[in-house]
Amino acid sequence: MSILISPDTKIIVQGITGAFGAKHAQLSLDYGTKVVAGVTPGKGGQFFEHNGAKVPIYNSVADAAKATGATVSVIFVPPPFAGDAILECVDANLDLAVAITEGIPIKDMVRVKRAMAGSKTRLVGPNCPGIVTPGTGKDSSGGCRIGIAPGYIHKKGHVGVVSRSGTLTYEAVFQLTSKGIGQSTSVGIGGDPVNGTSHLDVIKLFNADPDTHAIILIGEIGGNAEVEAARWIKANCKKPVAGFIAGATAPAGRRMGHAGAIVGGAEDTAAAKIAVFKECGIEVAVTPSDMADALLRSAKAKGVTLS
Amino acid sequence: MNIHEYQAKALFEKFGVPAPKGAAAKSAAEFDAALASLPEGATMVKSQIHAGGRGKGTFTNGFKGGVKFCPTKAEAREKAAAMLGNTLVTVQTGPAGRKVQTVYFTAASDIKKEYYLAILLDRVTSRPVIVASTEGGVEIEKVAHDTPEKIHKVIVDPAFGLADFQVRELIFALGFAGAEAKNAARLIRNLYAMFWETDAAMVEVNPLITTPTGEVLALDAKVSFDDNALFRHPEIVALRDLNEEDPKEIEAAKANLSYIALDGNIACLVNGAGLAMSTMDIIKYFGGSPANFLDVGGGASKEQVVAAFKIILGDPNVKGIFVNIFGGIMDCNVIALGIVEAVKEVGLKLPLVVRLEGNNVIAGKATLAQSGLALVSGDTMADAAQKIVQLVA
Numbered sequence: 001m002s003i004l005i006s007p008d009t010k011i012i013v014q015g016i017t018g019a020f021g022a023k024h025a026q027l028s029l030d031y032g033t034k035v036v037a038g039v040t041p042g043k044g045g046q047f048f049e050h051n052g053a054k055v056p057i058y059n060s061v062a063d064a065a066k067a068t069g070a071t072v073s074v075i076f077v078p079p080p081f082a083g084d085a086i087l088e089c090v091d092a093n094l095d096l097a098v099a100i101t102e103g104i105p106i107k108d109m110v111r112v113k114r115a116m117a118g119s120k121t122r123l124v125g126p127n128c129p130g131i132v133t134p135g136t137g138k139d140s141s142g143g144c145r146i147g148i149a150p151g152y153i154h155k156k157g158h159v160g161v162v163s164r165s166g167t168l169t170y171e172a173v174f175q176l177t178s179k180g181i182g183q184s185t186s187v188g189i190g191g192d193p194v195n196g197t198s199h200l201d202v203i204k205l206f207n208a209d210p211d212t213h214a215i216i217l218i219g220e221i222g223g224n225a226e227v228e229a230a231r232w233i234k235a236n237c238k239k240p241v242a243g244f245i246a247g248a249t250a251p252a253g254r255r256m257g258h259a260g261a262i263v264g265g266a267e268d269t270a271a272a273k274i275a276v277f278k279e280c281g282i283e284v285a286v287t288p289s290d291m292a293d294a295l296l297r298s299a300k301a302k303g304v305t306l307s
Numbered sequence: 308m309n310i311h312e313y314q315a316k317a318l319f320e321k322f323g324v325p326a327p328k329g330a331a332a333k334s335a336a337e338f339d340a341a342l343a344s345l346p347e348g349a350t351m352v353k354s355q356i357h358a359g360g361r362g363k364g365t366f367t368n369g370f371k372g373g374v375k376f377c378p379t380k381a382e383a384r385e386k387a388a389a390m391l392g393n394t395l396v397t398v399q400t401g402p403a404g405r406k407v408q409t410v411y412f413t414a415a416s417d418i419k420k421e422y423y424l425a426i427l428l429d430r431v432t433s434r435p436v437i438v439a440s441t442e443g444g445v446e447i448e449k450v451a452h453d454t455p456e457k458i459h460k461v462i463v464d465p466a467f468g469l470a471d472f473q474v475r476e477l478i479f480a481l482g483f484a485g486a487e488a489k490n491a492a493r494l495i496r497n498l499y500a501m502f503w504e505t506d507a508a509m510v511e512v513n514p515l516i517t518t519p520t521g522e523v524l525a526l527d528a529k530v531s532f533d534d535n536a537l538f539r540h541p542e543i544v545a546l547r548d549l550n551e552e553d554p555k556e557i558e559a560a561k562a563n564l565s566y567i568a569l570d571g572n573i574a575c576l577v578n579g580a581g582l583a584m585s586t587m588d589i590i591k592y593f594g595g596s597p598a599n600f601l602d603v604g605g606g607a608s609k610e611q612v613v614a615a616f617k618i619i620l621g622d623p624n625v626k627g628i629f630v631n632i633f634g635g636i637m638d639c640n641v642i643a644l645g646i647v648e649a650v651k652e653v654g655l656k657l658p659l660v661v662r663l664e665g666n667n668v669i670a671g672k673a674t675l676a677q678s679g680l681a682l683v684s685g686d687t688m689a690d691a692a693q694k695i696v697q698l699v700a
Contacts, residue, residue, distance in 0.1 A: 027636070079535060080538065105506055106506070106535060110433055110435070111466075114464070114466050115466070129635075148605065152666075153635070153665070165579060167579025167580075167581055167633050167635065168581035168582055169581075170633050170635045170665070171582065174633070191581070193430050194433040220581055221584075244585075246585040248591065249569075249588050249591045249597055254567055256584050258581070260430075261584065270588070287592055287688065287689050287692075288588075288688055289589070
């Protein structure tokens with residue numbers, strides 16, 4: 001088991017003929033992920049070929065979903081057109097749209113999120129590294145890799161990882177794998193102020209997943225999503241949880257790379273979020289190098305063995 | 308992207324948001340023409356810099372106050388001359404202050420009462436929020452903390468836009484009636500239209516004022532825009548004032564690097580925003596002080612690494628460099644080659660600690676080892692951070 005995606009999940013890649021989309025479609029195919037269709041308007045009928053795989057390209061997400069039975073799409077479409085690409089997934093009734101694109105105007109995301117209200121489609125991202133459910137093959141291949149994360153650093157196991165940041169996710173996953181601890185699913189929710197899936201949404205999924213035995217929650221300055229997740233964990237989650245917040249040294253009022261990483265007031269500083277984590281029983285990693293160790297401390301305290 | 312008050316007021320005029328009549332001057336030669344366009348009598352002189360706290364600021368030449376009330380135009384001309392070309396230090400500028408390159412004259416208004424009005428993104432609902440208060444002209448954070456009941460918020464549904472009942476809600480909350488109510492309603496609607504149509508990140512009017520004759524005016528204006536949406540607003544991009552930005556940040560943006568100058572002495576070069584932030588944090592954790600935030604992105608080229616080195620070495624405060632790369636997909640050897648090339652090009656007299664991990668890391672480490680560069684390798688982020696802190700101390 002895992003959350004959101006499994007090795008059997010069939011994937012569409014929107015923007016498969018662009019350099020970025022093509023490169024990561026190839027890496028996902030190499031990982032053993034079922035990339036069953038590509039979408040590039042105007043290139044329908046062509047094929048995306050890689051190492052013997054021949055992925056059909058369609059003009060629309062609806063066509064691709066209908067022809068292949070795919071339920072998930074990953075979006076590599078440039079920022080001005082990415083909002084539209086997300087809504088196309090909603091229109092095609094997909095289960096999940098994962099938007100990798102960085103730099104989508106906030107207003108576009110405000111409108112997209114409003115338009116998605118009540119639909120069955122879940123959005124992860126934008127400006128995110130994607131989702132990985134590791135497989136059982138060499139370097140965790142045979143799993144489902146959606147997006148741009150390095151597949152080889154993973155290991156199949158029972159720790160759920162959720163983060164706004166790509167590289168911090170990799171850091172956490174790599175630490176776990178180096179210690180022989182595998183992951184159920186790793187989810188990057190993205191660094192934008194308006195995103196589809198929150199920390200809390202993912203925490204709820206991990207909590208309900210019997211195959212996830214422990215959780216690493218990685219956040220940063222700005223907004224209150226980490227606080228909301230921490231309070232819910234305190235009330236509802238019995239699994240060991242370790243947390244890390246980036247941006248303790250960030251000056252107020254400056255955007256630190258991520259559009260959403262900005263201190264607006266006293267409540268969204270790293271110190272304030274870390275205080276809430278501690279209050280909610282989350283084991284705080286003192287540095288990013290301490291994330292896996294923090295989880296081990298939490299697991300030990302709760303009598304949970306991780307593997 | 309931020310703009311000046313005088314530019315924001317020009318946008319206000321375009322969108323029908325009433326403000327006192329004003330005119331900007333970039334040189335003393337422009338004072339007369341600017342003042343001539345305003346009505347006779349009391350005039351305000353306002354220093355134009357991208358920082359708050361101007362009124363209570365002090366110039367480095369000792370002149371007090373970046374915003375002045377002047378009973379006559381002659382005095383306004385005199386005060387403007389004292390401000391223009393001089394450096395203003397406020398609570399938001401830091402000790403270095405900002406050079407005033409433009410002054411803005413406005414007709415002084417008779418103030419009956421001051422209010423607060425702002426529009427920004429509400430991150431909890433992912434919708435625009437209008438924030439209003441009867442307590443204007445003061446720090447809104449303080450009002451929110453001390454008297455939260457005096458802060459009124461209206462969340463706007465982006466599918467419908469600002470509804471009339473919501474405008475009425477704000478009008479009643481602020482206690483407007485008669486002509487004031489009518490004028491305030493129009494101002495709020497027009498300000499929202501401006502926020503929405505220009506892809507603003509925040510529009511803040513503090514204070515919003517009423518006058519004895521029933522006018523409702525935006526006395527001040529602070530406006531910033533969503534950088535991601537600038538591609539569709541060339542008219543907004545044209546308002547950008549590079550004088551207000553750190554030259555190193557401008558240089559970095561040209562090389563497609565995300566860089567923010569800080570006041571420490573250990574420069575960082577990192578891939579990914581989250582890792583870049585936590586690299587600063589870990590330096591501080593081990594007793595050092597970061598000189599910058601620098602994210603070279605997920606697909607950095609050799610050229611970008613060279614550009615990044617030049618930028619961080621351009622900061623005279625820097626006493627050591629910490630390169631922290633987790634190459635997921637990014638090839639660690641590309642980074643290593645970039646480091647070697649950069650050091651050859653710019654020379655290196657400072658301690659350099661490199662932590663490489665991830666894709667093709669063995670080749671990357673070999674490149675660094677064979678280069679003969681005097682650099683120190685770190686195994687983990689914590690190990691590397693401790694090493695650079697020790698070398699700089």
